[in-house]
Amino acid sequence: MVDSSTLNKKFQKELNAGIASLVLLSVLNKSKRPMYGYQIAKLLDDYSGESSFMKQGALYPVLHSLEGSGLLESKVEPSVSGPPRRYYEITSEGRETLGEWQSVWKQMKSFVDRAIKGA
């Protein structure tokens, strides 16, 4: 029997694969200004409270991939302290996609809830 924390980790990772894209798009959609990685990670920390759902380092490759699909765009700007920062912003294509994803998520959520409850 695999110990439960490994199983939990694996389950969490599989769940995160799709959810991270949805969460990142939503955060950048709400934000009025372009945000850089660390800002996004801090904001997500506030949302998740005590429990952490994913490592902050795992956000960046998802940001790159969303940018690659044209849902986000980014620009690098120098910062006062440390290396230059990459600022991300949602594109109009990203907004459209987010709308569709949100409705998928709603259906998914009610489906899972019903399956768990068994009603």
Added chain:
Amino acid sequence: MIKSVEEYLDLLKAELHGSDAATIQDALADAEEHLRAALANIREAQPDIPEEEALNQVIEQYGSPSETASAYMEVERRTVPQLTRETPKNTSTLGSFFGVYTDARAWGSLLYMLIAFVTGVFYFTWAITGLSLSVSLSIFIFGLPFALLFLLSVQGLALLEGRIVEALLGVRMPRRPLFTAKGLKWLERLKLLVLDKHTWLSILYMIIQFVFGTVYFVVFVTILSFSISFIAIPFVQEIWREGVIMNNDIRYYMPTWSYPLLILGGVLLWTAFMNIARGLGQLHGRFAKSMLVTD
């Protein structure tokens, strides 16, 4: 226990060993940006916290080098570089020969061959001027800062060339510059740059690019002119009554039966060239990657 950001970056690089060089460069840049921002933030809140403890708090949230590496490798498998969407495969040889017209990579390569002439001349001038001024000015005290500026400009140009190569040739190149350690005196930074093999390979690339750019341009223009001439011969002869070759007052004409062959020849020549250009573009992309990307 990881003691410094540099150590974290080294471990991350080791974990990513074997993945795409451009992914590694992106991952290192992301990690450095994040870790430094987070460290600065902690230090602001708790000025007395020991450096190492602060770093480990940050890493705890960011993820260990192996966790971060696996996140990048996971996503990289799904990321497609610009302009390299799969074109529908034509099964017949003839189909794939003429299918080159619908292939964005072939057109990208052609455009690159034209641009390489301009950038090649510029890179060459920049590299030679910078190198000779850096060497000759080094007897003065201000020669060294000049050399540093030149070597930094080489890094910038290498990144720019990488962007052009990725956009036009579809070869994945770094999207972000590599950072050097922070808080270095400029003399130390100069020393690092001079000792870095990557700097010299980039300068070499800038010089060689002059030759490549010229050859690409000449071949491109020559083949284009030949193809258009072949296709145009029947029209020029029939409409304007001009000969193919005019020597003093003697005009040489192509016989009428050769018209279809001439047009066909022109079209075939250009199509063949587009196929070759696509292959050349891929080769050049690989060459650029081996010269410009640190591994």
